[in-house]
Amino acid sequence: MQKLSPLISLRPLSFSVAATAMDSCVLVLCGKSSVEDDVAKRLKNNNLLKLPDDTQLSLLLHSEMENLVKDDCDSFNLSLFMNSISTARFGRFLIWSPRLSSTHDVVSHNFSELPVGSVCVTDIQFKGRGRTKNVWESPKGCLMYSFTVEMEDGRIVPLIQYIVSLAITEAVKDVCDNKGLPYIDLKIKWPNDLYLNGLKVGGILCTSTYRSRKFHVSVGVGLNVDNDQPTTCLNAVLKDISPASILLKREEIVGAFFDKFEKFFDLFIDQGFKSLEELYYRTWLHSGQRVIVEDKIGDQVVQNVVTIQGLTSSGYLLAIGDDYQMCELHPDGNSFDFFKGLVRRKI
Ligand SMILES: *[C@@H]1O[C@H](CO)[C@@H](O)[C@H](O)[C@H]1NC(C)=O
Ligand SMILES: *[C@@H]1O[C@H](CO)[C@@H](O)[C@H](O)[C@H]1NC(C)=O
DSSP states (O other), rough: OEOOOOOOOOOOOSEOOOOOOOOOEEEEEESSHHHHHHHHHHHHHOOOOSSSSSOOEEEEEGGGGGTTTTOHHHHEEHHHHHOOOOSSSSSSSEEEEEESSSSHHHHHTEEEEEEEEEEEEEEEEEEEESSSOOEEEETTTEEEEEEEEEOOGGGGGGGHHHHHHHHHHHHHHHHHHHHTOOOOOOOOTTTTEEEEETEEEEEEEEEEEEEEEEEEEEEEEEESSSSSSOOOOOOHHHHHHHHHHHOOOHHHHHHHHHHHHHHHHHHHHHHHHHHHHHHHHHBBBBBOOOEEEEEEEEEEEEEEEEEEEEETTSEEEEEEEETOOOEEEEESSOOOOOTTEEEEEEO
């Protein structure tokens, strides 16, 4: 499994707990149409899904889950989600769990068994993937999902996280528009964090493997919709702007996400990132940002200031120095914050 570069992974959205030893998980399989429902039956009958650890999985079809989480109005509403998507590929096969170690493990470990575009959603995640080996628990109220994408051109695989980020910010705007709600100005902190009013409310993690001449990309998304701890969340900000407003639902956001993502992904594959660049730059936080880079001159490290212009074709930051020299910014590998300890490469 290879982490995509340039990438800084999803940081914990909440607090850490000790790793749970043996666990058992319920996965509910649900399709948009009878085609995906047949896939669900096949996976269940042949018991095809597995997790990397010793987790015991029980697979259920949507039609069998009635007694499981009855009356729990906080849990993800599968019908509401399925009704809210109108995609041709993405999000049409859903795996939902009330509590799961990691949505990313479910889709990445069993990539080939699942139809491309399959999504796994959980209400509580207790082994979310982070950059370090820490174990993180994300409580209810966070929207957490992972889904699969197949790509052929390795050169553009690292850019997929930007398409995902943009699909989320645009999806949230769409949901607000559709419900007549005030506008929530979700922003992208490059490379893969989501910010609201200067606070982190979400992030994206992409990993890929190369199999049978294709890149198997697993995309993980975490977005704090309903939990105002430890920072803020979408609905808290919405209530601040307009106390009487109806709140955003996770199902509607992830539904709108797949509608956006499918459109953006097709544009991206057909016409390249250029077709989305303008929208992306309007949504990220970095146009014109001045950052310090460390230049090596002989044995000396000299700090210089450069101004961010955009992205390079390989997905790194494009910047211009005070000497008008264009450069590509790379992390020095020592710092957790991408914007510290940058080194520049002349281009
Ligand atoms: C699903 O993932 C598990 C854990 O990595 C693996 O052992 C199993 O072979 C996978 N199943 C299939 C059908 O690929
Ligand atoms: C789930 O969504 C469906 C479709 O929108 C709705 O009819 C149903 O009442 C919802 N269930 C719960 C428990 O909210």
